[in-house]
Structure formats: C-alpha cells, structure tokens
Amino acid sequence: MADIKVDPQHVHLDVPGHQTRSWLVWLPAGAVTDDLKDPAIWSKIQNDRQKVLRRHDKLYIVGHDEEFAVEARVIDATRDAAVLALQKIVSTKSRLAPYFADDTYAVKWTPQGFYVQRKQDGMQMGSFFGSEDLAIRHLRNQYPQTVS
Incomplete structure (x- = not known):
C-alpha cells in the first residue's frame, strides 16, 4: 500500500x-x-x-x-x-470509458480480476488485482523510479 x-x-x-x-x-x-x-x-x-x-x-x-x-x-x-x-x-466511474492504457502497457479485465498486459507481446505482467486502480498502480511500477 x-x-x-x-x-x-x-x-x-x-x-x-x-x-x-x-x-x-x-x-x-x-x-x-x-x-x-x-x-x-x-x-x-x-x-x-x-x-x-x-x-x-x-x-x-x-x-x-x-x-x-x-x-x-x-x-x-x-x-x-x-x-x-x-x-x-x-x-462512480463512467462505464463508457475504456480501461487505462499507455504506449507500452494496458489494463485488462477477466473474471479473475484486473491485470496489466504488455502491448508489444501480449504478456501478462504480474498477477490479478481486485480493482483497476491497483492494476494501474502496478502498471506505473513497471517503469524505473528515481531514488533520491
């Protein structure tokens, strides 16, 4: 968390x-x-x-x-x-909006939960998540972080 x-x-x-x-x-x-x-x-x-x-x-x-x-x-x-x-x-999110995606990754949903998929090869990155927000957090963690 x-x-x-x-x-x-x-x-x-x-x-x-x-x-x-x-x-x-x-x-x-x-x-x-x-x-x-x-x-x-x-x-x-x-x-x-x-x-x-x-x-x-x-x-x-x-x-x-x-x-x-x-x-x-x-x-x-x-x-x-x-x-x-x-x-x-x-x-309360609009049901008309697609799930989050950027140039490299996309959030997808299956009955098992939300997951992050690498667009290049369709590879699932990590496990399933209970909400789109947690999958987005995981997606953002795929990128290098600067440490101060």
Missing part, C-alpha cells in the same frame, strides 16, 4: 448525531479503495481533536477523482489509527 494519509481539512462533519457522527471524507490524490484497509491512513485525523474518529462513526468516503465512493463504519479507533468496516464500495 502507498504511504497515504488523509488530511483533516478534507474531513467534514455531515451529521453530528447524539451517539454517533457521520463524516464526509475526500481522499488524497493517488488513494485507492484498498488503502482504506490500512488503519494508519487516519493518523492525522486521529491527532485532530475536533475530527478524531470514534467507534461506530459513519463515513462516506469519496476518491480524489470522484471515481469511487465508499460507505464505512469505524469499528476500532486509537490515537494513531482507525479500523474501518467497508460496507459498500460504489464505482
């Missing part, structure tokens, strides 16, 4: 209930639904006294590019992390 942290400025109280609260959360660029499985992405929120997540809070989480939305509940929370139960994941 990437080193994603949710910014407190992108977390908004939607409904301040008597016992639980509902929050609208906008994820940072580059975040995918699988990042929500990492409790540490909430560390900045858990250190914000006004926005700290508590057990049973409800979250409506929207991807930075608005291509997905997630309904979730907080099932555990500490000072540095929050564990979510993901209840519903909805793709």
Whole structure:
C-alpha cells in the first residue's frame, strides 16, 4: 500500500448525531479503495481533536477523482489509527470509458480480476488485482523510479 494519509481539512462533519457522527471524507490524490484497509491512513485525523474518529462513526468516503465512493463504519479507533468496516464500495466511474492504457502497457479485465498486459507481446505482467486502480498502480511500477 502507498504511504497515504488523509488530511483533516478534507474531513467534514455531515451529521453530528447524539451517539454517533457521520463524516464526509475526500481522499488524497493517488488513494485507492484498498488503502482504506490500512488503519494508519487516519493518523492525522486521529491527532485532530475536533475530527478524531470514534467507534461506530459513519463515513462516506469519496476518491480524489470522484471515481469511487465508499460507505464505512469505524469499528476500532486509537490515537494513531482507525479500523474501518467497508460496507459498500460504489464505482462512480463512467462505464463508457475504456480501461487505462499507455504506449507500452494496458489494463485488462477477466473474471479473475484486473491485470496489466504488455502491448508489444501480449504478456501478462504480474498477477490479478481486485480493482483497476491497483492494476494501474502496478502498471506505473513497471517503469524505473528515481531514488533520491
């Protein structure tokens, strides 16, 4: 998983209930639904006294590019992390758009999942992924990275 942290400025109280609260959360660029499985992405929120997540809070989480939305509940929370139960994941991406591709690689789908295919020879690069976003992340990792 990437080193994603949710910014407190992108977390908004939607409904301040008597016992639980509902929050609208906008994820940072580059975040995918699988990042929500990492409790540490909430560390900045858990250190914000006004926005700290508590057990049973409800979250409506929207991807930075608005291509997905997630309904979730907080099932555990500490000072540095929050564990979510993901209840519903909805793709709001246009179904008319083709899967991502660049000059060298293309994201493909089969009933086993998404995968990256090298266009030159049709070779599958790596294993299957549960979402197009994870396959795109894998595709980008096929290119050399500069290390500073």
